[in-house]
Amino acid sequence: MAAMGPEDRAGVGPGGTAGCPTGQQASTTTHNSNRPDVQQTLVYAQSCVHAEKAFGESHKSRTSGWSNMAAPLQNVGPTMHLGSVSATGEAPYSFRSPESVEMDEIMAAMVLTSLSCNPVVQSPPQTDPGPAASSSSADMECGGGELSDSGSSGYWSWDHGNGSPAPSPSVTEMDSSPDEGLHMELEQGEELTAKKPRSSFRGVYKCLWPSCGKVLTSSVGIKRHIRVLHLGSGSDQSQREEDFYYTKISCETVDASSGPAPAQQALGPAPSSHLSWASCGSPPGSELQIPPAHRPRSNSSSGPGPSRPSPLSQSAPSSFWQIHSEHLYQACSPVQVSVAPRSPGSQGWTPSTSVSGHTNPPMVKPRCRSVSVGEQWLQQNRLQPMSASPSRNHCSFRKGRGEAKKCRKVYGVERKDQWCTACRWKKACQRFPD
DNA sequence: GCTGCCGGGAT
DNA sequence: ATCCCGGCAGC
Incomplete structure (x- = not known):
């Protein structure tokens, strides 16, 4: 239902423009002028760098500026990532080709985005997530899935449950660049179709290296890929930076077969409901079970609004x-109301x-x-x-009608105040249900 | 046309 | 959540 077109993407989420120091727009639009689709998040992130450069050169101010831009980075250790980003994003501007610079911009912003939004990337996903970590990451992923519905391009959003930042990594990925996305889809299709019939949730890891887009299903594999192919194995730094060059993409399959609940069996085709509930991914290694305490409470908004993703078994x-x-x-x-032995004038109804x-x-x-x-x-x-x-x-x-007297018949229109509430509201009669 | 009430809007 | 109403369908 959330049929927001790509052009509807505000690109700047809550606090987006407010978080960045002023003067951010002008410097970067030139870099991205020929590719408007490239994430505005990137523009935003990169523009912060430029703005800060304009405002002051001190490292201190830069750090504060980044933390200002994206609070999510705070718990990650901003300075560490800044180091890696600035190494590729700032210094070489003076002598690198514009295309290279552009790619660096994109990459840096992607890395930042994925870092700030995806805790799985921040910490080695499969080393020792622990129950709390896995559950929280699952929540994060859910948030991402939800955002993807809104069609925004990875704007910043804060998760409802634990207050953690949860921009949409997958959206950032998909929007990053059309050709790359296509490339990725092809590869992804090849790898994923093999496992499609059975699994319901899975995460894939996509290499963020420019013009690579390699997608692997394990974090170890993607790390090795980055280390070997892009960073060059050996240096200590490369082993740490590999985390920054991939991101995790949560995918869901259209599994109509995953643990068919009894209701679904009896229901027959209800595909829309299935899909709306299964819009959440989770890391491949971690379990899907979100503790009930963590699961967002069902908001009473009827309709297909932000459907809280949850495994089907819990739907x-x-x-x-x-x-x-x-x-x-x-x-x-x-x-239940026993209507039968009633005198017509009697007010009484025996529930x-x-x-x-x-x-x-x-x-x-x-x-x-x-x-x-x-x-x-x-x-x-x-x-x-x-x-x-x-x-x-x-x-x-x-x-059909006429099986039971309704408030209208019993009391008449002139005594409408004695009708049951439902009848007054033109709803199904509560007092004299059929 | 009357009636019951679903769907949805307004507050 | 509460209230209200347009409109549909059975009679």
Whole structure:
């Protein structure tokens, strides 16, 4: 639904322009003038360098400026990365060719972006992530996936859960350059199709070296690739810098087969729901399980807004919350009303709290409205085992009227204030449900 | 046309 | 979350 076109990308996320010192625009637009698609994040990041150069040459001011630009870098150790960046980004300007400089700019900004957004890159991904690290990284990845929906080009965003920065690494990757992206997709396709049938989440590591775009599935492999091919093996520095020249891309497969939940089996085709829930990747080595405490609570925003990615196996319980918030006066009305022996003038209506909704088949009958997967799961688990195929065909059926008196009939329009709330709101009658 | 209520907007 | 209403469909 988030059909934001590429041109809609603001490019500068929350605090984007505010974070960078003034005067950042002019110096860099010249470098990127012929490729407007190249991430504006890059422009932004690089422009900070220029601005700082303009403002002062002291290393101290540079450091503060960087931390100002991107708070995420603070916990990473800004000076260390600055060293690597400045080595490629600043010094050679005076004598390198414009193309080389441009590539350096791109690369430096990519490195910065990936560094600040991807903790997996900051620390060796598979050495010893530990449970906390893996879970937090999974959260990060989720944030990235979510951002990718908005179509922004890696703008800065702060993760909802733990306050960590979580720009979208994958978006940055995809937007980096069209030809490179194509190249990467080809390679990625080759490597990934092999594993496609079974895995649901995976991370790939992409080399950020200019015009390389090599994609590997293991961090060790990508490190070795960078070290050997680009940095040149041997030097101590190269072994440390290799981290900066790759980034991790989280991918998801369209797995309709990963652990089919009972509800999904019974549901039949509900592909959109599957996809919206499975928009999260995670590192290949780390486990997918996000602790419930870490998982963002289901925001009550109905509709396909930022769908919280979660493994499919957990989809049903999470959507349970949504049901309660969305269809409160319907889904949460186990209160059955015995309508039969009533005098017409009587105000009384006897709500019997019998949970035996299943004894009343019409109650179970799905209404004609779009039912989420989770909701059907709920219905299946809460109520009687429904028919094995509560397919959406029933949704086209609109229940007939006249089976029970409604508030309008009982009280009349003139006594509308005595109607139940739902009737007043033109919703399904709560007081006299069919 | 009346009625029930879904879907969605407004606050 | 609450309130309201347009509009659809069954009668």
